[in-house]
Amino acid sequence: MKKTLALAFCAAIASSVCAQGPATGCLVKNWKEKKGLAEVPQDAKSLYTAGKAEIDAYNKAFMAQQINPDAVDAKKMGEQLINGYCYWMEAMPLDSLPDAKGKIKPKYSKDIVNKLVGHVNDFFNVGGNFYNNKLYYPEAYQAFMIYADMPSIPAFAKSAEQVNESQRATAYFNAGLAAYTGSSVAESADAFRKARLCNYEQPEAYIYEIACWQNMMQKDSTLEAKAQKNINDIALAGFEKFGVAQPVFLNNIVNSMINDKKYDDALALINKNIAENPDNANLCGLLGFVYDRMDNDAESVKAYRAAAAKESADYETLLNAAKKIFRTGTEIWNGIEGNSAEAREKRQDVKVNYFEAAKTIADKAKSIRGDKPDSALNYLLESIQYNLDTYFQQ
16 A cells, blocks of 8 residues: 555544445454454353453453553453453354253343443444554454444444444444554455445545555465456446546556456547546546557557646656657657658657657656655656767767
8 A cells, every 4th residue: 555544533424324244253253363362161151251251351441541541551451342242242142042942032142232332432442542552453453343343233233323324434444444554455455345335435445445455466366356356346436436536546447448458448438537627637648558558659649748738747647658758759769760851850850759858747747756766757867868968969
């Protein structure tokens, strides 16, 4: 993930119900494996008792914290809360098994539900404390996921009175940040997906989910087909919600079309959006990219020139434009033979309209970058200057 991840506790505004439920069993198993919790007999009473001990310890520490925060081990306290949740989530289905007479008479579930619903906001607070203390995974991730998942669990439906969709989306997003920072990219992608399906209002949930799949695909080539499909689906959803304001979405959609050799579809989509957004430099640069992949240098250079001329041109667009124009100019130069008047005129055209034009665009990119070093841009500028000095000596 290229940009620095910042924990976002602000609530997002949303209006509909999350489309994705929890995977509680996986969360419990994951936590118990990571934390190496002591084995408890797999019956409702034993698991209830183990969970109650953890929750009681958390409550005691919480009360002490109100008096003297420094007297409490906040990490241990947070783990006690999650430990209790995990034990109790295992106890509940066992508490609903039929007895010897075939009757179902839960003894502990009502108490479990009441207590956990009463602690729902504590999971969010614990998650924030874990994150701020660099306990990203599984600690912060688990706490945020429990908080966000709880309203989707039928037994805990009452927690939805305290946790709305906007808050759930924020918690899922935070869980995604925590998992990614803790080097658990698959879990991060899932959390960002849940944030997206809970209508997280900012584009970062979509962008980071795409970045997760790109990361996983780079590390495991067997995931490429699945990753490409997910990236395209996420990009389509992001483009539908945010339009061209976030270039990453249309860029990925077009890239998918190019990989499938759907060049005409890609050109039609880009040109439609250029017509609607004539001042958007990224769209013209994207058009240049497609023509480049089609080996249509003339149209590619034309599109890149148009992109670089726009005030909205960003660093990447300018760099790509300068590269394409310089590379095309070099190819034209290499194809010119002899020293006839026509040949000299062609070389002068390359100098002015390709090498010098590329340098002007690259210098513009450098002004955007400022003092930040960039080896690709520096190498390009050196190459352009070398050609100008070598082939056009006065």
